[in-house]
Amino acid sequence: EAGVAQSPRYKIIEKRQSVAFWCNPISGHATLYWYQQILGQGPKLLIQFQNNGVVDDSQLPKDRFSAERLKGVDSTLKIQPAKLEDSAVYLCASSLAVLETQYFGPGTRLLVL
Amino acid sequence: GEDVEQSLFLSVREGDSSVINCTYTDSSSTYLYWYKQEPGAGLQLLTYIFSNMDMKQDQRLTVLLNKKDKHLSLRIADTQTGDSAIYFCAERGLYSSASKIIFGSGTRLSIRP
Numbered sequence: 411e412a413g414v415a416q417s418p419r420y421k422i423i424e425k426r427q428s429v430a431f432w433c434n435p436i437s438g439h440a441t442l443y444w445y446q447q448i449l450g451q452g453p454k455l456l457i458q459f460q461n462n463g464v465v466d467d468s469q470l471p472k473d474r475f476s477a478e479r480l481k482g483v484d485s486t487l488k489i490q491p492a493k494l495e496d497s498a499v500y501l502c503a504s505s506l507a508v509l510e511t512q513y514f515g516p517g518t519r520l521l522v523l
Numbered sequence: 524g525e526d527v528e529q530s531l532f533l534s535v536r537e538g539d540s541s542v543i544n545c546t547y548t549d550s551s552s553t554y555l556y557w558y559k560q561e562p563g564a565g566l567q568l569l570t571y572i573f574s575n576m577d578m579k580q581d582q583r584l585t586v587l588l589n590k591k592d593k594h595l596s597l598r599i600a601d602t603q604t605g606d607s608a609i610y611f612c613a614e615r616g617l618y619s620s621a622s623k624i625i626f627g628s629g630t631r632l633s634i635r636p
Contacts, residue, residue, distance in 0.1 A: 451628050452611050453566065453611075458623070466623060512568070514567070516563065516565050517565055
């Protein structure tokens, strides 16, 4: 069974630029999560989707971050414009359903200069 | 809000047991988890314990839960070099929105020869 795929693996941008990350969850997984993991910290949930609907986006900085999961499969997370403090690893995870085990992708490491 | 705390570093000799400790604040925690993160990789669920249990054993892993003190520990028997990683404690509360998991900052386990 293929795991959660993410791309790109690494991205370096300058502040005020835009960036987008892509996630392909495990086939059949209805729930998809985006986490932000700042160096030295644990992952923090940014947004959770159930199929193509948003379940929880309470910690998503909506003035600059946006995410979508069209057709309830792949998802993209966008930052526009990026700030220095957005430097982090962005992890995507998926689960069969809301309370089921979350499987994590390898993450996208973002460096904002 | 909910909080999960762990010590940052642990160094053990190869073949010894490792004990990683964690405290949490949410008294409504239902599930408590241990995740492992190797360099450049996403998080891998190692084991979890339901809040009405006080111990769970899975091969070399033993999880102990003291619900009164809100203390969770992970014991790794016969620690090997492949166990070098960051270990995250996490909890899911009964009342947390949309089953959100709260992660600690991680404990970096290093193995001495």
